[in-house]
Amino acid sequence: MTKKQLIMEKSIELFASQGFDATSVQQITEHCGISKGAFYLSFKSKDELILALIDHFMMETVSSIDYLVINANDKDKLLYDFYYLCFDSVNQHSESALIFIKEQTHHLNDELISKMHYYNQLIEKSILSIIEYVYDDTVQYTKYDLVYCIQGFIKTYMELFFFYNLPADFDTLCKSLVEKTNVLARHTTIPFLSQNLIEMIKQPLNTGIAKEQIIQMIEQDIDEIEESIEKESLILLKEELERPALSRALIKGLLENIRHQVQCKTTFYVLKSYFNFE
Amino acid sequence: MTKKQLIMEKSIELFASQGFDATSVQQITEHCGISKGAFYLSFKSKDELILALIDHFMMETVSSIDYLVINANDKDKLLYDFYYLCFDSVNQHSESALIFIKEQTHHLNDELISKMHYYNQLIEKSILSIIEYVYDDTVQYTKYDLVYCIQGFIKTYMELFFFYNLPADFDTLCKSLVEKTNVLARHTTIPFLSQNLIEMIKQPLNTGIAKEQIIQMIEQDIDEIEESIEKESLILLKEELERPALSRALIKGLLENIRHQVQCKTTFYVLKSYFNFE
DNA sequence: TATAATAATGACTAATCGGTCACGTGTCAA
DNA sequence: TTGACACGTGACCGATTAGTCATTATTATA
Structure with a gap:
């Protein structure tokens, strides 16, 4: 688990019981067992968290x-x-x-x-x-x-x-x-x-997720999934994100490969939105 | 308008646009055109407001x-x-x-x-x-x-x-x-x-309003209402709050007198609850 | 083992907060 | 004119905050 994930998980507990404003960064870092500086290595600010x-x-x-x-x-x-x-x-x-x-x-x-x-x-x-x-x-x-x-x-x-x-x-x-x-x-x-x-x-849906975030999500899925067609598809999709090369048909096909994969449902959804399918 | 009412009205505008925590007492007093000390003459604390x-x-x-x-x-x-x-x-x-x-x-x-x-x-x-x-x-x-x-x-x-x-x-x-x-x-x-x-x-409904608050509400109604049976009833009800003397039947009667009075609907409701009618 | 690179620390700062209090200011009756 | 009194003021206080940075610990590399 990355430090970022640790902070996210632990801070949720505090936010839930006290609210945003009432929870200080100090409390969060103490609850995580890390220092205040370490927090700001993972997140630029409290708002970013x-x-x-x-x-x-x-x-x-x-x-x-x-x-x-x-x-x-x-x-x-x-x-x-x-x-x-x-x-x-x-x-x-x-x-x-x-x-x-x-x-x-x-x-x-x-x-x-x-x-x-x-x-x-x-x-x-x-x-x-x-x-x-x-x-x-x-x-x-x-x-x-x-x-x-x-x-x-x-x-x-x-x-x-x-x-x-x-x-x-x-x-x-x-x-x-x-x-x-x-x-x-x-x-x-x-x-x-x-x-x-x-x-x-209706307002334009432009507050999407950044490409770097998607890549991180894919990487996490790749780590967790075992050797398979699905894993291979994820790797190819990640490469496509970094260096676009494939045709829409090929991308669509790769997406179909992970469509029913429960572990990847969030990644699948994000990718689908990113590539404007459906 | 009392200072208390002024503060309440003005603070609502700030709270609505910024939220409780994000609105400081300083801001409230500035928005009211009064000093910080004057605020604490009307309210013991921000929470009380x-x-x-x-x-x-x-x-x-x-x-x-x-x-x-x-x-x-x-x-x-x-x-x-x-x-x-x-x-x-x-x-x-x-x-x-x-x-x-x-x-x-x-x-x-x-x-x-x-x-x-x-x-x-x-x-x-x-x-x-x-x-x-x-x-x-x-x-x-x-x-x-x-x-x-x-x-x-x-x-x-x-x-x-x-x-x-x-x-x-x-x-x-x-x-x-x-x-x-x-x-x-x-x-x-x-x-x-x-x-x-x-x-x-269901939980016991015990967080009612204090007697002094009710008396203040009645007084405000008395000021606003013209000479009438309703006004007289309000005066008598106020006296009853200060020095209980009347029977339940009489109180109920007085309440009936203001029952259809739109201006007094809040006071009526509070009194009804206070005297346990309905 | 030595050196460079990275991760982590916590004392520190500047700002803001709610709340206090010694000090005007204006208004009465005496 | 005086003194009592309520109303109102804003500088000030201690506490707390988000965020910084010089320093130290750890790890990777050669």
């Missing part, structure tokens, strides 16, 4: 959802799986999730707020494709409202688990939410969010 | 909702009116509302977090009575879920208005939400939140 944490957690979440959608083959199950993934992943990474529930709209600076917008839009895009896949054209006019209702369900019930330590019967919860979603999809007729409104809201 | 702001805004909101429920006479309209009230009041007090969206779960201290829980429960209670009034026994098993769904709707669409400056067609939005609520009430069969779970969550 925060941005890195957001990137890490949100990419993890977004790519998990994307993986679910891409590999879906059961319309009835997809929505359930999606809900379950949301609650389960947040439950497992409860500390890091807690940060983002706490500091959702806390804009330390413009960079942070635009980052959150960026990831929010990615998630909305995923939910929309779930809806379109599950309900086809039957929700043509109400699908955008449906996206926001689903987000509302998740947000509200999520808070319940955070505020009070409820016994986590995610199965019942998700079945209940799937039913609610189905009911809304089937019976609502009055939309609020029209295509026009959505277009107004 | 924050608590006062929360009390003010939440009591305003809760009592508005309560006023709506108490004076309701049209089942079909109540839900619409409720949604409209939420969006409209938040829209009007957008700056103060923004604080609570931002710092929802930001616990500077335990007092703040328990205060937020307290007000959350009051709102949930109001929503529950709306549901019970509108849908009778037809939602016996799903009514608690309905409460959380309604909260989810409000929260999610509210953020939409904050993040992006949407043209505020509250009428369409509320009609759309009423339909969604009706659909859920009519068709959902799988509850997640049972009576038992709700009981587990």
Whole structure:
């Protein structure tokens, strides 16, 4: 584990229990067992750490959802799986999730707020494709409202688990939410969010991840994965990033090779976005 | 306007645009055009200001909702009116509302977090009575879920208005939400939140408002209201607070006198809670 | 083993914070 | 005119902060 990863993991614990502002760099370094100077060897500033944490957690979440959608083959199950993934992943990474529930709209600076917008839009895009896949054209006019209702369900019930330590019967919860979603999809007729409104809201998705970061992600995957077609594909994709040479068809093919690889789902998602596929 | 009110109003603007921690007492006093010392004549600490702001805004909101429920006479309209009230009041007090969206779960201290829980429960209670009034026994098993769904709707669409400056067609939005609520009430069969779970969550509602604060609220109402039965009732209620003497029947009667008085709705609500009526 | 390169340290700085307090300033009644 | 009093002031305090940098420890290389 690199020092960077250590700092990220340890700082999450502190941020979650105290909040950003209330946690000093001193506390973080003590909690890591390193010196203050070592911190600034890994991160230029405290803000950079925060941005890195957001990137890490949100990419993890977004790519998990994307993986679910891409590999879906059961319309009835997809929505359930999606809900379950949301609650389960947040439950497992409860500390890091807690940060983002706490500091959702806390804009330390413009960079942070635009980052959150960026990831929010990615998630909305995923939910929309779930809806379109599950309900086809039957929700043509109400699908955008449906996206926001689903987000509302998740947000509200999520808070319940955070505020009070409820016994986590995610199965019942998700079945209940799937039913609610189905009911809304089937019976609502009055939309609020029209295509026009959505277009107004949409902003250019330009806050992507830097090429160097992607390369680092690939390298980490390469280290963890065993000798295989997938590993070879990753190596080739990394070379492509460093020195573009291959045709789009070849790149697409390499991506397809790691498409179903769970360990690489985040890398796959990032690469897909980077090369503008889909 | 007292100095206290001035500070509260001006500080809201700063808190809304920067957050609590990022706003210094220095900034607040400069923005008010007063000195740092003058601040500490009105408030013991920065935290006390924050608590006062929360009390003010939440009591305003809760009592508005309560006023709506108490004076309701049209089942079909109540839900619409409720949604409209939420969006409209938040829209009007957008700056103060923004604080609570931002710092929802930001616990500077335990007092703040328990205060937020307290007000959350009051709102949930109001929503529950709306549901019970509108849908009778037809939602016996799903009514608690309905409460959380309604909260989810409000929260999610509210953020939409904050993040992006949407043209505020509250009428369409509320009609759309009423339909969604009706659909859920009519068709959902799988509850997640049972009576038992709700009981587990419930906490004693003991974070009320101090007697001195109530007296101050009454005094302010007395100043603003013209000579009338209502004013006389307020004066008598104030005396009752200072020196308890009247029977419960008499107090209840005095409260009834100001029940429909819009200007006093917060005071009415607080007094009702104080004297344990309803 | 000797030397160069890199990683890590923690005392230090400058700035900012919430909060205090000795000191005006203006307004009364006596 | 005087003195009592409340209101208001801003320089000041100790504590804490993010961030720096001269110094030391460790590792790699020759």
